[in-house]
Amino acid sequence: xxxxxxxxxxxxxxxxxxxxxxxxxxxxxxxxDIISKAVDRFGEDVARLSHAVEERPSLVDRLNTAQRRFxxxxxxxxxxxxxRDDIVLVGLASxxxxxxxxxxxxxxxxxxxxxxxQRVAQAQGLEPMDALxxxxxxxxxxxxxxxxxxxxxxxxxxVYDLVINTDRLGVEEGARLVQQALQHPRFRSTEASRLVMRxxxxxxxxxxxxxxxxxxxxxxxxxDCADGIVSLGGRVEEWSVRSAAEQALARGAGDPGDPLPxxxxxxxxxxxxxxxxxxxxxxxxxxxRSEPVR
Numbered sequence: 001x002x003x004x005x006x007x008x009x010x011x012x013x014x015x016x017x018x019x020x021x022x023x024x025x026x027x028x029x030x031x032x033d034i035i036s037k038a039v040d041r042f043g044e045d046v047a048r049l050s051h052a053v054e055e056r057p058s059l060v061d062r063l064n065t066a067q068r069r070f071x072x073x074x075x076x077x078x079x080x081x082x083x084r085d086d087i088v089l090v091g092l093a094s095x096x097x098x099x100x101x102x103x104x105x106x107x108x109x110x111x112x113x114x115x116x117x118q119r120v121a122q123a124q125g126l127e128p129m130d131a132l133x134x135x136x137x138x139x140x141x142x143x144x145x146x147x148x149x150x151x152x153x154x155x156x157x158x159v160y161d162l163v164i165n166t167d168r169l170g171v172e173e174g175a176r177l178v179q180q181a182l183q184h185p186r187f188r189s190t191e192a193s194r195l196v197m198r199x200x201x202x203x204x205x206x207x208x209x210x211x212x213x214x215x216x217x218x219x220x221x222x223x224d225c226a227d228g229i230v231s232l233g234g235r236v237e238e239w240s241v242r243s244a245a246e247q248a249l250a251r252g253a254g255d256p257g258d259p260l261p262x263x264x265x266x267x268x269x270x271x272x273x274x275x276x277x278x279x280x281x282x283x284x285x286x287x288x289r290s291e292p293v294r
Contacts, residue, residue, distance in 0.1 A: 001085050001188065002086070002182050003085060003086075004087070004088045004104070004107065005089050005090075005094040005097075005105070005107070006018045006088065006094070007095040007160070008090060008091060008108075008110070009116065009135075009154075010134070011115070012109050013111070013119070013166045013171055014166075015031060015090055015091075016171045017164065017175050018031070018088045018109075020171050021088055021178050021179060022087075022088040025086070025179065027087055028084070028088070029090075030081055031091055031092075034078060034081070035074065037077050038073045038074050038077040042073045048070060052067045052070035052071055053071055053093065053149070054092070054141070054145060056141035062148065067148075068149065069211050069217075072204075072207060072211055073212070074092055075208070076207070078092065078094050079200060079205070080204070080205055082104065082201070083197045083198050085189050093149070093152075095160065096154075096159070101197060102193035102196050103186070103189040103190070103194075103197070104187070105178065105187045106162075107162040107164060108159070108162070109166060110164070111166045113132065113136065113139070115166075116135050117132040117134075143155070161187075162177065162178060162181050164178075195228075199228065202225045202228070203224065203230070206249060210248060210249075212248070213244055213245075215241055215244035215245075216241060216248060220234050220235075222234055230249065
């Protein structure tokens, strides 16, 4: 039982390697459906989410906080799917998002750009130079987007546990290589590692739900999770903000309509206290009920 995250680029055959690996292991496979699940969960437009996590950011995008919010929706969806275990996730910076996660193998599937361009030209019926330019443009857009959102370099081999060059290895061979690497105890899930993955997933989901809500979006509300219980921290003066945070989490971020686990508030924060009751008509602040008003 493991989680595999695959990074690929156009023409690398990374999607095919992921499909083959998932079929061989009997694991769930997820690629484009990650975005559709995020759309269903957070109610955003498919095109806007796709642009936020796949295309090169424009100057307007860099100044627009919505781009990072959309990326949080996708990241929360990826972490929720990974927490189920036995899954192969391809693309959408899943190797970056799942960095440091237990029992997760991160692989990069790539090939020289000329070889990838040949495959694209054959698959799409393009002229060689047109295919090469399309490959280069795709690489530029993905690299720019990942650097903007995650401050990471997709081409850095140290990001991955395994790098596969499909110019030298075929799809079946690449999938077998990943499967062999999964035999290492580091990539085998345990009860303890699954609980860690669950808690990290719940934190990501809670943060995404809070930024999805216009009332709580701009508030400094910290999120933690231990033993499956989500804790909120922070200071808010308005009772309406606390209420909005509770309602947002109650609507859930797992399967649509399911609430997150019990929410415990830090008692030192404004999230854990009711606002003072307004004084009775005719009374003055600071006086006890038994003290006469002079």
